[in-house]
Amino acid sequence: MPQRNVVKRNVVSWTSMVVAYTRACRLDEACRVFDNMPVKSTVSWTALITGFARNGRCGEALDVFKQMLEDGVRPSALTFVSVLGACAEVALLGRGKQVHGQVIRGGVSGNLFNVYVCNALIDMYGKCGDMRSAENLFEMAPVRDVVTWNTLITVFAQNGHGEDSLAVFRRMIEAKVEPNHVTFLGVLSGCSHAGLDNEGLELVDLMERKYGVKPKADHYALLIDLLGRKNRLKEAMSLIEKVPNEIMNHIAVWGAVLGACRVHGKLDLARKAAETLFELEPQNSARYVMLANIYAASGRWGDAKRIRTVMNERCLKKEPAYSWIELRDARHEFVAKDKFHPNIVEICEVNSKLVLHLKDAGYQPYTDYPFLPDHDDGFYFS
Known part of the structure; x- marks a missing residue:
């Protein structure tokens, strides 16, 4: 050889x-x-x-x-x-x-x-948020497949441009390109962020009947999120009762319900959604935290502390969120109370100045947070 x-x-x-x-x-x-x-x-x-x-x-x-x-x-x-x-x-x-x-x-x-x-x-x-460049590339593309269309629809939605997302979908249909389940995930997300509830309902109605795409749990979760944002939770719950069991018992569906309850302060429904999620994913601490925050926002401090006790009993910890910034082509990540960044002194000085500027501008920090220890003064949430 x-x-x-x-x-x-x-x-x-x-x-x-x-x-x-x-x-x-x-x-x-x-x-x-x-x-x-x-x-x-x-x-x-x-x-x-x-x-x-x-x-x-x-x-x-x-x-x-x-x-x-x-x-x-x-x-x-x-x-x-x-x-x-x-x-x-x-x-x-x-x-x-x-x-x-x-x-x-x-x-x-x-x-x-x-x-x-x-x-x-x-x-x-x-x-990366540069929608002008994304759209220019789309328009200049010599060949567009279904992924090309789906990508532009989705990034418009992710950047909060729901009407643009819907407009690209309509262009896609006019161009005789067959939509698939990813297409509808993108355009439904766009409708949700833009508050286009009636358009979202129409899309789900047409998915299977006109385009032969059977809605999945993620599609219904987006529709429930859309209805929840418009405070149409009764319709959302009626919708859940009509879907197949594998969709009714899906994490994404009840996660959308719980998120809507947080926005509108629906305590009873929030408890029902959270209890369902506790059964479906008992180790996901984020669900417990969200329910505790809903209770705290309504002044139910006893219930909020009870949720924290349950988390401690089940050895669940709140996963810390992080923020980031790109500087000189490098990504810098920041976590609350992190003291290991090489520029931590300069960062804290700038952060203190920013907090003062925010307060001068009338910003009122949110400190009534059920998972914040009593000694952690100086931490703010918005």
């Missing part, structure tokens, strides 16, 4: 091992295999980048891509798709623009791959 064929087979085998480890979420082992590869192909690099990105370690995916370029390996279309996806997930617009430039300079062969890369670019710009 020629030596070149042996090397090629070895590269394929090593790359298959990298893929297998990343799919099993064993990324350290995937890296060890990758580092020990005698020869690395573009596919090998792409496999590791994709593995990091799919496992939520987007920063490391971008680091591997940087090393790939430094080693003189030319990326493929699939490499760019994975890298752009990583930029989108952590909203690194500056880095995403750099990758866009590399796509243009390097070129990508094949119309099919061009569609994939174009879709990834639209998604990246949209998730």
Whole structure:
């Protein structure tokens, strides 16, 4: 067998091992295999980048891509798709623009791959909030498949432009492109954020009857969220009673009900929704926290403390949220009470000034928080 064929087979085998480890979420082992590869192909690099990105370690995916370029390996279309996806997930617009430039300079062969890369670019710009660039790319796309349309519909919805999302959907239908379940998830989300309740109801009615797309639990959850935002909770509950059991007992559906109860202070229904969720996902602390917040907002401090007691008994802890900012193509994350950031002193000084400016502007901080210890003065919630 020629030596070149042996090397090629070895590269394929090593790359298959990298893929297998990343799919099993064993990324350290995937890296060890990758580092020990005698020869690395573009596919090998792409496999590791994709593995990091799919496992939520987007920063490391971008680091591997940087090393790939430094080693003189030319990326493929699939490499760019994975890298752009990583930029989108952590909203690194500056880095995403750099990758866009590399796509243009390097070129990508094949119309099919061009569609994939174009879709990834639209998604990246949209998730980073640059809707003008996302829309421009869509309009310039030489080929548009259903994913192209779905991507623009979805990013419009994610950025709160529900009417634009609905308008793109209508253009899609006029262009004779068959919508699928992802299409309706995007446009229903857009309707929800824009308060287009009647349009949302009409879409769900037409999904199966006109377009042959059977609504799933996620579609009903979005519709319930939409009705809940408009304080049409009675209609939402009537809808739940009519759907099949596998949808009625779905986490997303009752999560939407609980969220609507939080907005409108519906205590009895909130308790029912929360108890259902406690049975469906007993280890999800966020549901307990939301019910406690609903009680606290209504002045039911005893009930709020009772929920906290239940959480302690079940060894559940509130997962801390975080905020982030992109600076010089790097993403900086911040968690409440975090003191390990290298610039923590400067950050605290700026934060104190911002709080003073907010108070001067009339902002009233919310301190009646059931999960805030008594000694944690100086923490504010909005």
